Amino acid sequence: MHPYNPNEDLILKPVRKVGMADKFLWAVLGGILLLGIGLYIRQMVMGLGVTGLNRPVYWGVYITDFVFFIGLAHSGTFISAILRVAGQSWRAPLTRAAEAVTLFSLPFGVLAIITDMGRPDRVLNLLFYGRYQSALLWDVTAVGLYLLSSIVFMYLSLLPDIALMRDKLTDLPRWQHRMYEILAIGWQGSLAQFHRLEKTLDGMAIFMTMLVVTVHTVVSWVFGMSLQPGWHTALIGPFFLLGAILSGTCAVVIVLALLRKVYNLEKVLPLRLFNSLRKLLITFTLGWIYMIIAEYLTGAYGNTTEEMHVINSKFYGDFATLFWGMILLVFVVPLVIFLLKGKDNIGWMVFASILVNIGMWIERFIVIVPTEAFPRLLQHLGEGSYLPTYSEVIITISYFAGMALLYAIFTRLFPIIPIWETAEKTVEQMAAEAEAAGLAAPQAAPTDKSVPPVAVPGAAD
């Protein structure tokens, strides 16, 4: 049995037909991705000399990308898990779009690390010779577990909808229908299955909430556990986390607005959802500026020589333009827009969200590079400088293109709005109505008999 959703056809419309415009978009994004892959191969052949990385600035754009993409990945968990735990039912239509942002941004965060390595062939040394003394290993553990859990969390919440497509979209190409059969793993839509699914998702939501805090804290500790000025502070964990949730939620606003426009989903993504997100974003923006003030005031008040080299470079030195630009892009302009223009206006919300994300990328850069340019033991190492090369810039653009490509393909294969979570009548209500009408409650979906459900190996345990 499938829950009754009057918007089912509308939500499934993008899955039914792939047009020429889609293929053109995929080709363009795929082309940019291939260009990035080509430049990466060139980097592997010629070495990291093709980048602007040097001594003592060992981490640049790639590590900025890593922190940024991991931050974006927090959107899904925030919308789906944290708001689920908080019992916010308005979040239901947004969950899958947000989870997909998580799913497709995390791999590019991981890729950014590998791109940054001079010897990527040695990546498995982490497993063979890993020493838990290193914060890098904490990172591999946390990010690996987060990626795995995000995939499972999204897959489980997709299960009823995959089964629905298996049962109702029988006119699709054979490979696609077969894919739904396999992925549905025998889901029948019984009451017990729905109960167990809800229970599992509730439990996982609590676990994911814990993970989301852990992951970005651990990411920040890659910096914070070293004794570098500007990094070695206990505040760096919550500072990174709040920035991640802010940029992730803004990414969801951008994605939702695009989906709403392109797939005509105004009915299922009403304006009030954007207004709810607007309130959250006002809170996060204020929280972010609080963290910035706490971080820099603490450092500047101590007035130690090493710390002041870094802070001065940001306030009125080489990085001042980027620093104050970041404040404008993440805080001043978006806050004014959210407060004065954002209500009932998706265009302004999207504009502000784009500014926030550009600003947040700069913020990651500003955290990483100035500290390396003015490192601890400056008198021995000397002042550094860093300017990214075109190779790094294009590879970064290709990450974004790759993420957009995966997202675009996903929206053509799976419903981007959860059908069962936004249903008008749940299976339980439908069963109760059937029982009240004097009929026996149907417990299983009337699946296509020619297509037996695929059983999970070991499911009979």
Place this chain on the structure above:
Amino acid sequence: MSLTELWVAFYNTAGPGGVVIVIVLVTACLIYWRVTNWIINGGKHDRPHDTHA
């Protein structure tokens, strides 16, 4: 070997760190596998009712 020595050895030696990562990820995979089976088994459990449908 005392517990402290064991901890220091674990912390400082190259190798055990990788094992921790593998253990964490494999354990998570197993738990998620079992949970997925448990959810799907909900349908099998109810199957006798299908005859009424």
